[in-house]
Amino acid sequence: MTKISKIEIDTTMCIGDGTCEVVAAKTFRLNTEGKSTVIKPWADNDEEIVRAAQSCPVLAIKLFDEEGKQLFP
C-alpha cells in the first residue's frame, strides 16, 4: 500500500469498541465520550495502522495518501 499521509476517524460511525486501540495503541485512544481519536499519528508503523483500520468493525477509520486519495476502506 502507498504511504499513509492522513488518518481520519468518522466519529459518527465509531461504536467505541476499542479494537483500533488494541491493534495500534500508540496511535488510537478512546476519548471520554467513548470515541476513537488519533493521539499521535505515525507512532505506529503503516502496517499496524492499516491493520487497525481493517479491524474496525464499522470501517470508521479512513486512510489517505499524500494526494488525498482514499487508500482504505
Ligand code: SF4
Ligand atoms: S475500531 Fe472502529 S469502532 Fe472501534 S473504537 Fe476504533 S474507530 Fe471506533
